[in-house]
Amino acid sequence: xxxxxxxxxxxxxxxxxxxxxxxxxxxxxxxxxxxxxxxxxxxxxxxxxxxxxxxxxxxxxxxxxxxxxxxxxxxxxxxxxxxxxxxxxxxxxxxxxxxxxxxxxxxxxxxxxxxxxxxxxxxxxxxxxxxxxxxxxxxxxxxxxxxxxxxxxxxxxxxxxxxxxxxxxxxxxxxxxxxxxxxxxxxxxxxxxxxxxxxxxxxxxxxxxxxxxxxxxxxxxxxxxxxxxxxxxxxxxxxxxxxxxxxxxxxxxxxxxxxxxxxxxxxxxxxxxxxxxxxxxxxxxxxxxxxxxxxxxxxxxxxxx
Amino acid sequence: xxxxxxxxxxxxxxxxxxxxxxxxxxxxxxxxxxxxxxxxxxxxxxxxxxxxxxxxxxxxxxxxxxxxxxxxxxxxxxxxxxxxxxxxxxxxxxxxxxxxxxxxxxxxxxxxxxxxxxxxxxxxxxxxxxxxxxxxxxxxxxxxxxxxxxxxxxxxxxxxxxxxxxxxxxxxxxxxxxxxxxxxxxxxxxxxxxxxxxxxxxxxxxxxxxxxxxxxxxxxxxxxxxxxxxxxxxxxxxxxxxxxxxxxxxxxxxxxxxxxxxxxxxxxxxxxxxxxxxxxxxxxxxxxxxxxxxxxxxxxxxxxxxxxxxxxxxxxxxxxxxxxxxxxxxxxxxxxxxxxxxxxxxxxxxxxxxxxxxxxxxxxxxxxxxxxxxxxxxxxxxxxxxxxxxxxxxxxxxxxxxxxxxxxxxxxxxxxxxxxxxxxxxxxxxxxxxxxxxxxxxxxxxxxxxx
Numbered sequence: 001x002x003x004x005x006x007x008x009x010x011x012x013x014x015x016x017x018x019x020x021x022x023x024x025x026x027x028x029x030x031x032x033x034x035x036x037x038x039x040x041x042x043x044x045x046x047x048x049x050x051x052x053x054x055x056x057x058x059x060x061x062x063x064x065x066x067x068x069x070x071x072x073x074x075x076x077x078x079x080x081x082x083x084x085x086x087x088x089x090x091x092x093x094x095x096x097x098x099x100x101x102x103x104x105x106x107x108x109x110x111x112x113x114x115x116x117x118x119x120x121x122x123x124x125x126x127x128x129x130x131x132x133x134x135x136x137x138x139x140x141x142x143x144x145x146x147x148x149x150x151x152x153x154x155x156x157x158x159x160x161x162x163x164x165x166x167x168x169x170x171x172x173x174x175x176x177x178x179x180x181x182x183x184x185x186x187x188x189x190x191x192x193x194x195x196x197x198x199x200x201x202x203x204x205x206x207x208x209x210x211x212x213x214x215x216x217x218x219x220x221x222x223x224x225x226x227x228x229x230x231x232x233x234x235x236x237x238x239x240x241x242x243x244x245x246x247x248x249x250x251x252x253x254x255x256x257x258x259x260x261x262x263x264x265x266x267x268x269x270x271x272x273x274x275x276x277x278x279x280x281x282x283x284x285x286x287x288x289x290x291x292x293x294x295x296x297x298x299x300x301x302x303x304x305x
Numbered sequence: 306x307x308x309x310x311x312x313x314x315x316x317x318x319x320x321x322x323x324x325x326x327x328x329x330x331x332x333x334x335x336x337x338x339x340x341x342x343x344x345x346x347x348x349x350x351x352x353x354x355x356x357x358x359x360x361x362x363x364x365x366x367x368x369x370x371x372x373x374x375x376x377x378x379x380x381x382x383x384x385x386x387x388x389x390x391x392x393x394x395x396x397x398x399x400x401x402x403x404x405x406x407x408x409x410x411x412x413x414x415x416x417x418x419x420x421x422x423x424x425x426x427x428x429x430x431x432x433x434x435x436x437x438x439x440x441x442x443x444x445x446x447x448x449x450x451x452x453x454x455x456x457x458x459x460x461x462x463x464x465x466x467x468x469x470x471x472x473x474x475x476x477x478x479x480x481x482x483x484x485x486x487x488x489x490x491x492x493x494x495x496x497x498x499x500x501x502x503x504x505x506x507x508x509x510x511x512x513x514x515x516x517x518x519x520x521x522x523x524x525x526x527x528x529x530x531x532x533x534x535x536x537x538x539x540x541x542x543x544x545x546x547x548x549x550x551x552x553x554x555x556x557x558x559x560x561x562x563x564x565x566x567x568x569x570x571x572x573x574x575x576x577x578x579x580x581x582x583x584x585x586x587x588x589x590x591x592x593x594x595x596x597x598x599x600x601x602x603x604x605x606x607x608x609x610x611x612x613x614x615x616x617x618x619x620x621x622x623x624x625x626x627x628x629x630x631x632x633x634x635x636x637x638x639x640x641x642x643x644x645x646x647x648x649x650x651x652x653x654x655x656x657x658x659x660x661x662x663x664x665x666x667x668x669x670x671x672x673x674x675x676x677x678x679x680x681x682x683x684x685x686x687x688x689x690x691x692x693x694x695x696x697x698x699x700x701x702x703x704x705x706x707x708x709x710x711x712x713x714x715x716x717x718x719x720x721x722x723x724x725x726x727x728x729x730x731x732x733x734x735x736x737x738x739x740x741x742x743x744x745x746x747x748x749x750x751x752x753x754x755x756x
Binding site for chain 2: 023052143144296297298299300301305
């Protein structure tokens with residue numbers, strides 16, 4: 001039997017629940033058994049709608065005098081009167097039911113060439129991020145290191161971070177393969193390297209701000225923890241979005257993100273005492289900005305009692 | 306025992322404590338383990354090369370049945386904790402040895418037991434009956450053991466007099482070594498005799514005799530950095546311990562409190578010595594620093610200057626000790642200071658501050674057995690010194706068995722200068738809280754910053 005049209009029955013969120021092949025035209029859609037296509041929907045009339053093919057590649061819809069009529073979401077929610085022309089692939093709403101009607105020669109989506117494994121554009125983006133992230137870390141080392149050994153330290157820092165990002169991306173890539181959704185190495189690499197970059201810039205900006213506002217001594221640890229936690233959580237979430245398909249995985253990503261966001265600041269808060277002792281001491285006079293507090297020491301006697 | 310530290314050689318700063326620990330260990334090894342450079346058994350021919358062959362062999366013959374190897378074992382005898390030597394000092398089986406040979410048995414009662422091994426190989430169980438931990442002496446009682454005790458020599462020896470040290474380096478056998486009496490150790494709080502002889506590990510607690518066979522000292526330590534520099538506890542201290550009235554069947558808690566009392570007395574002696582006199586002041590950069598505190602401290606000679614990566618560092622460390630074994634290779638009665646003056650050469654202020662901060666270090670625990678030591682507790686504050694402000698951190702921890710004794714670690718770093726800074730450390734082992742405060746205050750108030 002020749003298929004004249006395909007009707008997709010859609011779920012609440014527009015997803016396809018099942019497909020019906022129609023081999024006669026026209027057909028009656030409704031709630032009653034006499035309808036060619038019957039739905040258990042109390043908002044439908046027994047004979048609700050008449051569907052027929054038109055001369056072109058579309059269809060005509062005719063209201064058979066139902067109570068609620070039908071609408072075409074693409075054209076707004078207002079009820080369509082009498083006979084209406086629609087194109088193949090248009091969704092129709094009747095009662096609480098949504099359907100989409102196709103010509104048998106149409107496809108769900110056009111076929112395109114898969115370039116995900118051969119596309120070099122992803123690699124360029126990835127390499128740019130990798131260079132920026134590793135370069136930034138090396139720059140920070142260069143600022144901190146002194147003396148003739150400095151260049152060695154900088155190169156080592158660069159290589160270390162580049163290797164870390166490659167390894168990290170590789171792990172996610174392997175994970176994504178086992179999760180049945182193959183994302184590319186470069187996609188994870190871009191996320192990994194950009195997360196590193198964002199985290200570093202974020203912490204640097206934060207520390208500069210804390211220093212300028214003379215809050216470095218007291219709040220440095222907690223704020224660093226919050227920024228670090230948020231950046232890492234964002235990175236993990238972005239990776240998970242690449243591999244996740246189901247809402248279950250989305251939930252996992254959110255809970256992971258929340259956990260990391262909470263754990264890291266908590267950890268830093270607990271370590272606050274240590275940071276107090278090991279961090280930068282009082283700010284040297286040459287670096288002190290005009291509004292910064294001058295530390296007043298207590299006497300040895302007060303300290304010891 | 307402190308003298309294992311190289312006195313004339315500067316130590317790398319960051320390794321000061323570590324190196325100390327190592328140094329202290331090598332000394333404790335005198336008692337605890339075997340350093341086997343000394344392998345000449347008394348009966349060996351090699352002794353014949355020595356001029357004193359007749360004396361030495363005669364001495365050993367007469368001492369033979371009256372010297373012992375003292376072993377501290379786990380209760381089940383499965384593992385040996387330490388070995389030393391001992392000798393008979395009374396007719397009814399009183400054996401003298403060093404406190405550090407048997408300290409673990411007293412400090413961890415129930416874990417260890419002590420036995421004496423005679424020259425004929427017989428193992429005899431012994432009890433600890435009296436302790437003078439400050440002099441590093443202990444008396445053991447071996448019931449049923451009889452013999453002619455060694456006589457203690459009263460008249461003092463003259464520098465250059467010959468003497469013979471006896472003992473049993475573990476696994477090698479009883480040995481006798483000849484040496485020269487060289488008077489009391491100078492610049493020391495211990496009051497040990499300096500005896501030039503190759504005293505070795507395991508001989509701790511053995512007697513040092515004059516040729517007539519009288520005991521004038523008890524082997525206690527050696528310098529690990531020198532040749533044949535040995536130390537003896539003067540025999541008078543042993544005589545005093547033997548004469549001390551009291552029970553000869555001491556209970557574990559009585560022994561523990563005797564041991565603790567020696568440590569309390571020892572740290573009091575160090576504290577009084579240091580706080581009681583003005584230290585010599587050494588100027589490094591803008592800082593006046595107290596060096597050679599007290600009468601018995603040693604510093605690492607001159608300050609040494611290192612230049613690296615845009616900053617220069619001069620340092621000096623000093624040490625005053627009256628070391629007493631606190632079990633498990635831990636020593637108490639140690640006072641150590643360390644100063645590092647760091648000056649900027651080409652560094653910008655940010656990097657200089659970072660270098661200074663690195664030198665200050667962190668509160669990382671510097672070891673110590675958890676069984677006998679608690680965890681460090683610290684407090685940090687900005688403290689005004691003479692001439693400037695410093696960030697000061699004081700950490701203390703308790704000895705679990707030794708009530709009232711603590712270790713302290715005080716660190717300071719000067720702030721509010723961008724081109725020169727002082728990092729100072731004060732390390733105290735086994736002091737009372739009040740003495741820690743006295744010494745810490747002495748330390749903080751002795752430093753002066755002239756700008």
